[in-house]
Amino acid sequence: MKTRIIIIGIISLFICSLIGQESVIEKDITEKLDDIKGELLDVKMDIQKDLDEAKDELKKIKIEINNNSAYMGIYLADLTLKKARRLGYKENYGIIITGVKAGSPADIAKIKRDDILMEIDAKKVLDKAICTEIISEYAPKDSVILKIFRNEAEMKLDFVFGATENIYYNFSDSFDKKGKAFTINKKKENNSKSVGFGGGSWIPVYFKQDLTELNNWLENQWNFKDELYSEGVIIHGGGGKGNVGKGLFVGGMAASYSKEFSTLDDSIKVNGKYSLSFGGVTLDKRYSLSKKIKASIGFMIGGGNFKINVTESYTNLNDSSLDWDNINSNLDLITKASFSGEKKFLLFQPKVMLMYRLNSWLSIRGEIGYLLGYSSKGWETKFNGSSYSLTGAPDVNMDGITFSIGPWFGF
Numbered sequence: 001m002k003t004r005i006i007i008i009g010i011i012s013l014f015i016c017s018l019i020g021q022e023s024v025i026e027k028d029i030t031e032k033l034d035d036i037k038g039e040l041l042d043v044k045m046d047i048q049k050d051l052d053e054a055k056d057e058l059k060k061i062k063i064e065i066n067n068n069s070a071y072m073g074i075y076l077a078d079l080t081l082k083k084a085r086r087l088g089y090k091e092n093y094g095i096i097i098t099g100v101k102a103g104s105p106a107d108i109a110k111i112k113r114d115d116i117l118m119e120i121d122a123k124k125v126l127d128k129a130i131c132t133e134i135i136s137e138y139a140p141k142d143s144v145i146l147k148i149f150r151n152e153a154e155m156k157l158d159f160v161f162g163a164t165e166n167i168y169y170n171f172s173d174s175f176d177k178k179g180k181a182f183t184i185n186k187k188k189e190n191n192s193k194s195v196g197f198g199g200g201s202w203i204p205v206y207f208k209q210d211l212t213e214l215n216n217w218l219e220n221q222w223n224f225k226d227e228l229y230s231e232g233v234i235i236h237g238g239g240g241k242g243n244v245g246k247g248l249f250v251g252g253m254a255a256s257y258s259k260e261f262s263t264l265d266d267s268i269k270v271n272g273k274y275s276l277s278f279g280g281v282t283l284d285k286r287y288s289l290s291k292k293i294k295a296s297i298g299f300m301i302g303g304g305n306f307k308i309n310v311t312e313s314y315t316n317l318n319d320s321s322l323d324w325d326n327i328n329s330n331l332d333l334i335t336k337a338s339f340s341g342e343k344k345f346l347l348f349q350p351k352v353m354l355m356y357r358l359n360s361w362l363s364i365r366g367e368i369g370y371l372l373g374y375s376s377k378g379w380e381t382k383f384n385g386s387s388y389s390l391t392g393a394p395d396v397n398m399d400g401i402t403f404s405i406g407p408w409f410g411f
Helices: 001-057 081-087 130-136 212-222 322-332
Strands: 062-064 074-078 095-100 118-120 141-152 153-160 167-170 198-207 233-245 250-263 268-288 294-316 333-357 363-376 379-383 386-389 400-410
Touching: 062 153, 074 130, 118 130, 118 386, 198 250, 198 363, 212 294, 250 294, 294 363, 333 400
Parallel strands: none
Antiparallel strands: 062 167, 074 095, 095 118, 118 141, 141 153, 198 233, 198 400, 233 250, 250 268, 268 294, 294 333, 333 363, 333 379, 363 400, 379 386
16 A cells, blocks of 8 residues: 555656646747747848838839830731632732721721731831831821722821830839839820931932133134033932931932034034033931931942043035935045043042921932042043043043932932
């Protein structure tokens, strides 16, 4: 019995000891949890501080997306053969309009879904990429003529491009009270100014050249008196250029002029002809002064020449009629001689241009420049296929002011 009491006592003491240790462990765990909660609170406060600092920085940030370009307001897709057949369209170019945005320039122009866009200002629309490229050549408010296919018939529409807008994203005053969301503020910017895509035209050029010595030579040799111009002349030509990027236009031009003259002294007749021509490659930098007014500065580099041809005829025929049976012997009484001289030049022509746009395809342009010529050989003539230099020839240069005004087709 005593033994049982002792054993029970020992077991009781052991249980009490365990209960005491559990209390100590629970107290330690509670203290650890409190420490962790404190550390987490400190971390949360640090994170909140960092977030507040980040918000302050974001409020200072403004992001601009430059999206101010010509705008139609249509959805496009490349035209498939199946779709073309269904619409009765037989051409091998064009794109299909799959939708029109409400209130857009296309909506205003009455463009409809399933219309086929064929041309923009006579430029064929081959696919979506070409269409985007053509539209990029225009500026907002530019007027063009669209050629479309609708209801198995072609038609033309006057169209004015709209303007997309530059969007400015900023975060100022955009966080809500809880700091969980932001809104996007945006505003419009002024329209950009297009410098155009290129074109071409007939080019009349006023050119003033000093021909005093050549006129004196013609008078001394054949009694021609001031046959050649002294106050300038209009030279007719043509040219064109295209935009290669960054406002640079590369092209070419050429022009020519000629004048014939003659004298008759007793039985001697002299016919003369003076001709001038020049041309070359052009490079211009164009600037947009306004939506309608464009200006450029550039130059032409190329070559040119002028020629003088004189033919002298002498006859001993006294009668006003010839004998048909003796025509060969009569021709022996006629003497004919000719002279031809030519002077070639390398040319450089700095120039400035001002253009006023009347519509999307027609402008009025004026250009002023100065032609500078360099000749390494001087006057030359040919006898029996060989070239000979002419000494003592008139000192005539291809230097002079140039002025041109006329239409320009394109932009």
